[in-house]
Amino acid sequence: MGRILIAEDEQRIASFVEKGLRANGFATTVVADGDAALAHAVSGGFDLMVLDLGLPRRDGFAVLQSMRQAKVTTPVIILTARDSVGDTVAGLEGGADDYMTKPFRFEELLARVRLRLKSADRGPEVTVLRHGDVSLDLRTRRAQTPDRTVDLTAREFALLELFLRHPGQVLSREQILSHVWGYDFDPGSNVVDVYVRTLRRKIGPDRIETVRGMGYRVD
Template sequence: MNRILIAEDEERIASFVEKGLRANGFVTTVAADGDTAFDYACTGSFDLIVLDIGLPGRDGFTVLREMRESRVTAPVIVLTARDSVRDTVAGLEGGADDWMTKPFRFEELLARVRLRLRTAARTPEVTVLRSGDLSLDLRTRQARAGTTVVDLTAREFVMLEFFLRHPGQVLSREQILSHVWGYDFDPGSNIVDVYVRALRKKLGAARVETARGMGYRLAVSTRAPS
């Protein structure tokens, strides 16, 4: 199980990233300032670091430079509100492995986290997710329910991927909102229910089950693809 350090002083964003990563099976630790982030990073306990540039204490550029000088080799994904080529180059030359500008969608961060962890571990990429006779090709973005090819919208695709990565697990509306729509979602919205209905219509009503008062889960089928 991969351990990820989240160095972010904005509580709302730190919570958003932490909840999303934990929902996807990662173990997380949050550091709210640069000094704490540097101390944590130097323990060597983390497989990846999500690092905000605008940290109090040591700023992100300083943390990154001193981490690399201290031979901390964990991949680093930098988060910043700055959107300039100069800052991007400075971060990458300082030892960052990737760079994301705020605001960002969690699905994009998650994809980059997985990519950097795969690269670091040199593990093969999973391109097709399956549960029984339901499958989703991540490259072609094509779903199959039994022998039927299903066309999905961009949001439906992200939602189905989330369900397929957690078959049988109850996912709350908040988790789904955060993953699919990002941290600027309206918690009072019924958009999750609307999209679940759309998935049921396309995949079959029994594919996504309601856990009353808790959320939704992908029904686990024992049928193999035909």
């Protein structure tokens, strides 16, 4: 089980990330300012750090710089609202291992966390997800059925990836909204139903099952 430090001063986002990571088996600690983030990071008790740049007391760039000067090699994923090329370059050149901008999809953050934590002796990276006669190539973002190759939009890809990573599991609309559309979703929206219909047209109507009153599953 990986130990992850979350340095984020916006409570709603910190709680969203923490709950998602814990649900996927990680141990988490949340801090809300740069001084606390640096103190925890240099303690050596963490396998990875999710770092916001806009922290009070000491911003994320300063935290990262101090960590690397102190020879702390913990992988760092920057998660920030700053989306300029200059900030991205500064973060990566300053020692960050990855850079994500808000708003974000939790499934993408989770994938990046797992990638950074993957040990050298673990098996090769999975690039194709399969269930039944449907496969999804994570590199080309194309789905494959016995009779066709399907190009997907970004949301369709994220939705199918979520289903194939949880085969047979009933996923509620709220879970799907949270994972595919991110932390800032409208629970009353019917966008999930719209995208499920679109995905069914592309990969076949019988491959995504409606579980009445509960949600959807690939089975």
